[in-house]
Amino acid sequence: MIMLERASRTPRIVVISGSVGAGKSTLARLLAGNSDALLFRTQDLLFEYAASAGTDLEADRKQLQDYGEALDSQTKGQWVADMVAAGVAEAAEMPGLVIVDSARILAQVDRLRDAFAEVTHVHLSAPRDVLAMRYEDRRGRSGLVELDGFDAVLTNKTEANVPLLGRDADVAIDTLRSTQQDVLTRVAAALRLRAPRSSRLVDVIVGGQYGSEGKGNIAFHIASEYGLLVRVGGPNAGHKVPTDPVYTHRLLPSGTLANPDAKLLIGPGATIDVALLLQEIADCNVEVGRLFIDPQAMVIEDQDKSSELAMKASIGSTGKGGGSAASRRIMGRLGDGSSAVRLAKDVPELLPWLRPASEVLDAAYKRGHRVLLEGTQGTGLSLYHGEYPFVTSRDTTVNACLAEAGIGIHRVRRSIIVVRTYPIRVGSPPSGDSGHMSQELTWDNIAERAGLSGELLSELERGSVSRTQRRVAEFDWALLERASELNGATDVALTFADYLSEGNASARRYDQLSDDTINFVEEVERVAGAPVSLIATGFNRRGLIDRREW
CATH class of the missing domain: 3.40.50.300 (P-loop containing nucleotide triphosphate hydrolases)
Incomplete structure (x- = not known):
């Protein structure tokens, strides 16, 4: 169309x-x-x-x-x-x-x-x-x-x-x-009805570490500038947004509540938990005609969740079935019924929402609407670029997110990697390991440095989906450099600046940050080779310093 x-x-x-x-x-x-x-x-x-x-x-x-x-x-x-x-x-x-x-x-x-x-x-x-x-x-x-x-x-x-x-x-x-x-x-x-290929209208947000970098907060902040919000990945990632009360998006874009005028799209590479998606649609009062789901998106079945119980116990997987569903999508090509596949187009409850991503994107390009593509998890968890086997079931880089959404690289304007001042990983399960982190710390270490409550940090730092205690480490400069290269970063969004200094939580301008924080930001820019355009000082609507020039 x-x-x-x-x-x-x-x-x-x-x-x-x-x-x-x-x-x-x-x-x-x-x-x-x-x-x-x-x-x-x-x-x-x-x-x-x-x-x-x-x-x-x-x-x-x-x-x-x-x-x-x-x-x-x-x-x-x-x-x-x-x-x-x-x-x-x-x-x-x-x-x-x-x-x-x-x-x-x-x-x-x-x-x-x-x-x-x-x-x-x-x-x-x-x-x-x-x-x-x-x-x-x-x-x-x-x-x-x-x-x-x-x-x-x-x-x-x-x-x-x-x-x-x-x-x-x-x-x-x-x-x-x-x-x-x-x-x-x-x-x-x-008739020249298609948008010119030179129209660079797409901005992409991805995690630069191991997930939980605060992508939802960043996407929520800038969502008002876009006509189309796109989400890929699956329900194993929870993106919190600073609404009152706080809401965690599992499948819808994180700007859904921030910009009610924006159209929403779930791309063909996404994995969908139908019940979870329908609940989120109801929670956010999303009407038919606003949200579009590509008919080729993969449906997660109960068997997928059951099959991931072993990984949940061994590598700290969330066990939400996304990896198993992706595997069945590949093996389902055999057509022998052993890995029966349901796509979004096969689910009657989703029929009102179905529309090919290519049509939705073409419409946005033609109208000159900006598009915000939101990835999930982080570069350090990439199936190909992370520390195997302690990785997720998909590639999490910008190029992979573009492919899952059906967006050509020529459309990209900005590539934003989100990194936290102290990277985290999911906690290791009792019988396994959730992967390496450089120079691990405790939450009490960070609390002492920043003048915060260690008990409060420990409570706050639990997985959005798994609710398990997160592990934390010193900032990994080598990972930042690699993430910037892999994702072609044009911008860095730095989150949890308040973990560097408690006083940063009240900063509303860049010059109000502590001197050590400003020095930290400048070094991030040198290593990443890209400006730190957004700085989150807290999880609230005013807790974000916007230094963008775009």
Whole structure:
């Protein structure tokens, strides 16, 4: 589907020509499959014109042919342009695109060009035997009393000469050699309906450490600047946002409550817990038409959660089934039923929300809306770049998130890595290990340094999903450098500045941070090779210092 938004008060006209059965109505319907297009069917215009002239016109192809020829003779084809212009003038809002289905003589096209500044003539064709076969297929479904066959249609001189309009066309397509989608794609390209590839409208937020870096807080803060919020990953990641009371997003983007006007998208690479998602939709009062779920998103089943119990005990997995579901998605290609796969399109409860991510993204690009893509977990947990096997079930870097969402790298404007002043990992389970951290500390160590309560920190620092006590360590400079390189960081968001000094919690400007904190920020910028554009000093709406220049 194509979405359009044009500032011009003069609409773009697309007039389609072609023989009966060439595919004109199908193309017109596909082009008009958006709220910003106005479709005129000349067949309907004939009935309207006849009614205004007091003429009784029946739904009979032969009668329509004859009446149309008479009108063309009387007005020299002007009647189509007049009817279209009147319809556009009566529209509640100026449409960005006007589709005329269809022209039968060149004069009709010429008069439209006289009346409107931008007119594109699209001509569709097919071999005669194919047209004859298509005509037979449509008899009884067209709503008209049809003729005995395609040869009878061509006894009308005007209809017989329609193929000659191809010489005038700006776009000419043989529909035998192109599918319906191919035809739409070719016409959309010719009309320049797609957003230019040079439009860099996407900003990406990913974790630069081991997850729980505060991505939700950052996404919540900047969400108001975006028209589309996109989430990938699965429910094993919980992103807290500073609402009152605090809310933890498991599948919806973290800006959902911060920007109620933004559209929401869950990409095709996501893994979905259906019950959890429906509950979150209800909690956040998200209406149909605001949220879109790609039909290809993977559904987590109860068996997936059960199969991860061993990993929960051995490597500290959240056990929410995302990894098992991703594995079944791969093995389900065997088609032998051993790893039966359900995608979002197979779940009746999700049908109202389904729409391909490509359509949602194309609409956003065309309208010039900025897009915020939110990844989950952190670079140090990447399946490929983390310390295997103490990793998550997917790649967590910017490029992987783009792939899961269906966004090309040429769309990216900013790549934001979120890092905390003291990185954390999930706590190691009693019978296993949750992975290496450089120079581990205790929460009492940090509390003593910053002038905070160790008991309070220990209580606060529990997993958003697992609720297990987090491990903590000194800032890992080597990991920062690697995360910045892997993610092509243009910006760093530094969180938990209050853990460096209790006084930072009340800072509202950069110059109010402690001297040691300012020195720390400057070194982060040197190592990352990117500015620290956002600094979180606390988990509240005012606890964020915004230093961005974008």
